[in-house]
Amino acid sequence: MIVILILLIQIKLIFTKDPAYIRDYFHLISTTEKPLPLRKYYGMHHSSIDFYPGTMNVILSVPHDGDLRSNLPSRPKGACRKLNSSNRKCYYQNPCLSPQFQMDIKHCKISRGRDVNTRLLALALRYEFKALFHFTPYVIINRLERIKVDMNRFIDQGTFYRKDNMHAWMRYHFYLRHARELIVKNKNNYGGKGLLLDLHSHDHHERWVELGYLLPSRQLSRKGYNLKHSSFASYLTSLFEPIDLVSGNKSLGYFITKYNYSATPSPIFPSPPEQSYYEWGYIIEEYGRYGNFSAIMIESPARNMMNLTKLYKYAKSLAFALHEYLIAIEVFEVLATSENLEQSQITKQCNLSRQISAQRNLFLLLFFSVMSFI
């Protein structure tokens, strides 16, 4: 009886696991390069930021996938609001400084959830970009938990004015700004053009990739696009029609759809459902529309992120989509032709480890069966 049970558990483990080559892929992309050795802070053994320097004019930012324990104080579940007042303003104090104020979790809620695996998505994109463009984007990853610091909010809401948390917030933005300066100052290589992609995930039930440009969903559903307040650099609006850039043939949504994922705004879904769409983020507001530099928030459906097999396919498709998009909107010039694009080297290594892993599973199965007889 026990033998059968253990056998069943083993078989289930083997079949519900992601294939070994997928796990090896993510192992490879997270270990093949080391981030710059930045100094360590906040009682941790690891730096609070993983900074991977780039060789092209694209920055990938990952503010919400931190999981490292630190000695920083936590942010509360809600900010303070004046009691019995029609004033809707939230005050980021912990605890509230006046007895007339109280924590209001309903109207001043503080989001503290994690966008799991957006870090792996960024590293996979970096790896795939290397194969597609022969260049690598900057990757800047926050490792602190969001309950401590939120890099995608203004500093008051992101830190509640705690000294060390403010320091951590500034460090993240120092590196983003630094990378952007390196790009826009490098006029010889990129003409000062560049793009920041801020990577997030969401669990809206449509499961579309949501693209944020600071355009409210009401404006998207009217299709009367005014890109003056968007996160697109102004040179883009002189090259392309607003409708093409946002939901037409020159939109990121168009290219993501081409590689088999639903996205909004896109030609098929030009506007999102009003109740659930993230059009705004502090990071795209702060870093976009700066000279010839743009920013886009990519909110991926959590379903594509939680399972490594799905994440692998999604990351590859997103890399292809971004590759064509960056060329179509003339952020990046084609240097590589399709002939000299190499197969990414992963295939060979995967084959090898797939065999080893299959043997290991078989061995474990035998081991447990023998153990249960004794």
Ligand SMILES: *[C@@H]1O[C@H](CO)[C@@H](O)[C@H](O)[C@H]1NC(C)=O
């Ligand atoms: C992930 O999804 C694939 C199917 O797309 C499935 O075969 C695999 O077992 C899933 N992995 C886990 C860990 O659930």
Ligand SMILES: *[C@@H]1O[C@H](CO)[C@@H](O)[C@H](O)[C@H]1NC(C)=O
């Ligand atoms: C606020 O309103 C509640 C009833 O809605 C009342 O019990 C309370 O005393 C009021 N507090 C203040 C400070 O006015």
Ligand SMILES: *[C@@H]1O[C@H](CO)[C@@H](O)[C@H](O)[C@H]1NC(C)=O
């Ligand atoms: C996209 O391009 C195709 C083919 O060039 C064209 O038929 C279609 O009208 C274009 N769509 C938009 C929205 O521009």
Ligand SMILES: *[C@@H]1O[C@H](CO)[C@@H](O)[C@H](O)[C@H]1NC(C)=O
């Ligand atoms: C997209 O889906 C179609 C039909 O299912 C398939 O033929 C095509 O190969 C897919 N493309 C990619 C890039 O996965």
Ligand SMILES: *[C@@H]1O[C@H](CO)[C@@H](O)[C@H](O)[C@H]1NC(C)=O
């Ligand atoms: C932006 O690009 C245009 C042409 O692409 C160039 O003329 C202009 O000087 C650039 N602006 C900045 C601020 O770099």
Ligand SMILES: *[C@@H]1O[C@H](CO)[C@@H](O)[C@H](O)[C@H]1NC(C)=O
């Ligand atoms: C990987 O293995 C498959 C068979 O499982 C084989 O057809 C293929 O050529 C191998 N690829 C490499 C790069 O060794």
